[in-house]
Amino acid sequence: MARIAVTDGMSPDAVEMLEKEGHEVVLRHHDPDEISSGSLAVFDAVVIRSATKLPAEQISASIKDDGGIRFIGRAGVGVDNIDVDEATKYGIVVCNTPGASTRSVVEMTIGHLIASTRNIATADRTLRDGLWAKKNLRGSEIGGKRLGLIGFGRIARGVAQAARSFGMDVHAYDPFVTDSIQGITMHESVDDIFANCTHISVHCNLTDETRNLVNTERISTMPGVGADGIHCGNHIVSCARGGIVDEEAAQMALESGQLRTLALDVFESEPLGRSPLLNHDSFHGSPHIAASTLEAQARIGTEMASLLIEFFETGKTSTSLNF
Amino acid sequence: MARIAVTDGMSPDAVEMLEKEGHEVVLRHHDPDEISSGSLAVFDAVVIRSATKLPAEQISASIKDDGGIRFIGRAGVGVDNIDVDEATKYGIVVCNTPGASTRSVVEMTIGHLIASTRNIATADRTLRDGLWAKKNLRGSEIGGKRLGLIGFGRIARGVAQAARSFGMDVHAYDPFVTDSIQGITMHESVDDIFANCTHISVHCNLTDETRNLVNTERISTMPGVGADGIHCGNHIVSCARGGIVDEEAAQMALESGQLRTLALDVFESEPLGRSPLLNHDSFHGSPHIAASTLEAQARIGTEMASLLIEFFETGKTSTSLNF
Numbered sequence: 001m002a003r004i005a006v007t008d009g010m011s012p013d014a015v016e017m018l019e020k021e022g023h024e025v026v027l028r029h030h031d032p033d034e035i036s037s038g039s040l041a042v043f044d045a046v047v048i049r050s051a052t053k054l055p056a057e058q059i060s061a062s063i064k065d066d067g068g069i070r071f072i073g074r075a076g077v078g079v080d081n082i083d084v085d086e087a088t089k090y091g092i093v094v095c096n097t098p099g100a101s102t103r104s105v106v107e108m109t110i111g112h113l114i115a116s117t118r119n120i121a122t123a124d125r126t127l128r129d130g131l132w133a134k135k136n137l138r139g140s141e142i143g144g145k146r147l148g149l150i151g152f153g154r155i156a157r158g159v160a161q162a163a164r165s166f167g168m169d170v171h172a173y174d175p176f177v178t179d180s181i182q183g184i185t186m187h188e189s190v191d192d193i194f195a196n197c198t199h200i201s202v203h204c205n206l207t208d209e210t211r212n213l214v215n216t217e218r219i220s221t222m223p224g225v226g227a228d229g230i231h232c233g234n235h236i237v238s239c240a241r242g243g244i245v246d247e248e249a250a251q252m253a254l255e256s257g258q259l260r261t262l263a264l265d266v267f268e269s270e271p272l273g274r275s276p277l278l279n280h281d282s283f284h285g286s287p288h289i290a291a292s293t294l295e296a297q298a299r300i301g302t303e304m305a306s307l308l309i310e311f312f313e314t315g316k317t318s319t320s321l322n323f
Numbered sequence: 324m325a326r327i328a329v330t331d332g333m334s335p336d337a338v339e340m341l342e343k344e345g346h347e348v349v350l351r352h353h354d355p356d357e358i359s360s361g362s363l364a365v366f367d368a369v370v371i372r373s374a375t376k377l378p379a380e381q382i383s384a385s386i387k388d389d390g391g392i393r394f395i396g397r398a399g400v401g402v403d404n405i406d407v408d409e410a411t412k413y414g415i416v417v418c419n420t421p422g423a424s425t426r427s428v429v430e431m432t433i434g435h436l437i438a439s440t441r442n443i444a445t446a447d448r449t450l451r452d453g454l455w456a457k458k459n460l461r462g463s464e465i466g467g468k469r470l471g472l473i474g475f476g477r478i479a480r481g482v483a484q485a486a487r488s489f490g491m492d493v494h495a496y497d498p499f500v501t502d503s504i505q506g507i508t509m510h511e512s513v514d515d516i517f518a519n520c521t522h523i524s525v526h527c528n529l530t531d532e533t534r535n536l537v538n539t540e541r542i543s544t545m546p547g548v549g550a551d552g553i554h555c556g557n558h559i560v561s562c563a564r565g566g567i568v569d570e571e572a573a574q575m576a577l578e579s580g581q582l583r584t585l586a587l588d589v590f591e592s593e594p595l596g597r598s599p600l601l602n603h604d605s606f607h608g609s610p611h612i613a614a615s616t617l618e619a620q621a622r623i624g625t626e627m628a629s630l631l632i633e634f635f636e637t638g639k640t641s642t643s644l645n646f
Contacts, residue, residue: 103466107489108441114434115443118616123609124444125451128601132594134610141618143426165488166430230617271455278451286446287457293441294553295464 002312005030005040008049010075014301021309036061045071045311047304050078050288056086063090071311075300076291077101078241079321080206088322095307095320099154100299101291105239106158108265108290109201112237113163116261117142117199121284143167144228148197150190150213151204151240152177159201160184169227171197174204194218198226202238202245212246214238219253233260239290242266247277254280265290325635328353328363331372333398337624344632359384368394368634370627373401373611379409386413394634398623399614400424401564402644403529411645418630418643422477423622424614428562429481431588431613432524435560436486439584440465440522444607466490467551471520473513473536474527474563475500482524483507492550494520497527517541521549525561525568535569537561542576556583562613565589570600577603588613 001022006015007030015025030039032053040046040062046069048054054062054072059082062069072087074096087094115121118139126133147163149156152174160170164183171185173193180186187193190213193200200222204210214236222234236259238245247268253259254277262277265286277283311317324345329338330353338348353362355376363369363385369392371377377385377395382405385392395410397419410417438444441462449456470486472479475497483493487506494508496516503509510516513536516523523545527533537559545557559582561568570591576582577600585600587608600606634640 103464103490104462107437107464107466110489111434111437111441111443114430115438118431118434118609118612120434120438120607120609121444121447123612124607125448127595127608127610128448130597132596132610134594134612134615137610137612138615138617138620139427139612141426141430141616143430144618162485162488165485166433167426228618230621232617272450273455274453284443284447285450286441286443287450287455287460289441289446289457289460289462292457292461293464294461294555295467295551297461298553 002044002308003042004308005043005046005069007046007052008075010047010304011298011301013298014305017302017305018308021312023308023312032058038062038064041068043069045069045073045308047073047075047308048081049075050081052081054082054087056083059083059086059090059092063092071095071308073304073307075304078205080241084322093311093317093320094322095304095311095317097300097303097307100303101293101296102154102158104293104296105155105290106162108286109155109159109237109239110162112239112263112265112284112286113142113199113201113235115284116235116237116263117232119281122281140226140230140232142199144230145169145199145226145232146171146197148172148193148200150174150193150200150202150244152181152184152186153203155239156201156203157181159203168199191218191221195221196223198223198232199235200237202236202240204240204244206241206243210244212243212249214245214250216246216249216252219249219258222258224258234258235261237263239265242268242270247275251277251280251283254282325367325631326365327631328366328369328392330369330375331398333370333627334621334624336621337628340625340628341631344635346631346635355381361385361387364391366392368392368396368631370396370398370631371404372398373404375404377405377410379406382406382409382413382415386415394418394631396627396630398627401528403564407645416634416640416643417645418627418634418640420623420626420630423626424616424619425477425481427616427619428478428613429485431609432478432482432526432560432562433485435562435586435588435607435609436465436522436524436558438607439558439560439586440555442604445604463549463553463555465522467553468492468522468549468555469494469520471495471516471523473497473516473523473525473567475504475507475509476526478562479524479526480504482526491522514541514544518544519546521546521555522558523560525559525563527563527567529564529566533567535566535572537568537573539569539572539575542572542581545581547581557581558584560586562588565591565593570598574600574603574606577605
């Protein structure tokens with residue numbers, strides 16, 4: 001039976017699943033210094049979220065001649081905090097739980113989109129300031145408008161379905177997607193999305209190619225006038241990864257009016273701190289919580305527990321990021 | 324050709340439609356005192372929004388022996404600011420434009436619902452305060468939960484459709500609705516809605532029966548645990564009319580935790596001022612802007628212009644509230 005270090009928390013249900021199979025689960029955060037000194041090498045597996053970082057040297061420190069970790073579980077989606085290549089070199093299986101938070105991120109994306117176009121954050125803030133700013137808070141509908149999705153994976157498809165139920169005309173660009181989906185207009189280039197859509201939602205990974213993908217030049221081509229002829233302005237939402245939206249470019253576009261609203265759940269640098277974006281009423285944000293729900297948490301835990309049980313029973317997993 | 328007083332604004336498109344037909348449109352606000360002194364009696368019709376009030380004495384002051392207003396247009400939905408019975412007594416036709424803002428209110432209702440369950444207003448406020456409150460802002464999904472609709476007219480049906488696209492199980496109560504809709508569970512009493520639903524959205528008119536309909540007793544019966552077994556707490560949204568949600572009862576329920584969140588676009592007393600609701604992070608609000616979009620505005624104006632043109636051409640309208 002395996003010893004499993006869980007450094008950033010896990011749902012009680014999931015812990016129970018593992019313990020029922022006879023595994024030992026140790027819930028405790030490990031500091032970078034501890035990990036460098038080999039604190040994880042006494043375990044067979046480690047499950048992290050985003051708070052724990054496992055760059056190359058932390059991974060090699062978690063290996064011993066006669067053992068150490070053989071499995072890294074990322075409870076969640078993004079693995080930018082894990083050096084997967086280094087793990088592969090040592091034969092360590094890396095797994096994440098990409099499906100568990102899909103629905104949460106889909107809902108948050110639509111929530112941020114409507115909160116933007118209807119000034120919900122500013123509305124609440126002005127109420128709290130004792131004002132009744134009804135006259136200054138006229139918004140625009142999303143129905144009848146064109147929504148451009150950058151990336152067309154699992155989450156984007158969920159957003160597309162919800163957006164279509166509101167009467168949006170959905171467009172998408174994804175160089176890795178070859179199938180076509182009924183009712184969605186696929187584009188050959190990301191520039192086409194910007195040139196055609198008043199509303200854009202980002203759903204790609206952060207890579208060298210996608211860093212600062214949402215830049216001044218592209219924002220400047222957004223049409224400002226909806227597919228229905230309404231001067232709704234341009235709106236961008238991202239619950240994907242920080243760094244894809246060039247925040248300085250977005251801020252300039254908010255200032256010039258080329259961008260009517262911007263909603264971000266993710267930032268180039270997190271925690272955000274004192275960003276100039278916060279000076280704009282037409283910006284609102286959240287601290288990387290798009291996947292942070294009771295439901296996603298429960299699903300992430302039980303999905304991860306299933307992967308661990310499978311791994312220690314069979315020596316492999318049905319899905320992994322590197323084997 | 325008619326003289327039309329427009330006291331609370333109208334879209335340029337609509338004014339143009341009327342002027343094209345030869346009508347004279349006078350865009351100017353009239354104070355209550357002016358109206359009492361007969362300032363509207365020199366017109367054939369008046370078009371108001373919510374800012375102008377037309378109680379009995381203002382209506383009788385707008386009538387002369389040889390003329391006065393024959394048509395009151397409410398550009399929007401609610402006619403609680405018009406004494407329709409008094410208008411009927413004088414043979415004045417009263418029309419509103421109920422369909423024009425449906426889509427806007429549907430979107431705002433879903434926006435408020437997700438903003439509540441995902442803490443969007445608090446998320447933005449804490450970011451602006453320089454905090455990164457990620458850990459305190461875990462929310463819950465709406466998918467998999469039961470949504471109870473109080474009232475099942477045009478707007479509620481739009482909300483039902485959108486909610487179902489997110490995977491909500493939709494329940495409704497409306498004593499005036501006899502038809503059943505595929506996929507919606509209709510209930511025989513409003514109490515049933517509270518006893519069965521963790522999420523409730525209000526969509527009825529304000530009447531003697533519906534005043535304080537959302538009260539302590541009913542809130543206390545809400546289940547707190549979602550249809551999917553998740554302890555999501557109870558959530559109430561209203562973009563209908565102030566006074567249907569008993570705000571003191573709701574505030575007590577927020578305090579006790581029986582209500583996890585409350586989102587209101589409408590209040591017992593507007594402007595809201597210094598409400599104790601504003602002390603709660605689990606409350607957020609907006610200043611009666613659910614119908615306030617460019618699109619609704621444009622539709623309201625052109626719908627109202629069409630009604631006026633029809634009235635002055637034929638002496639009646641195809642739809643009115645009293646004839």
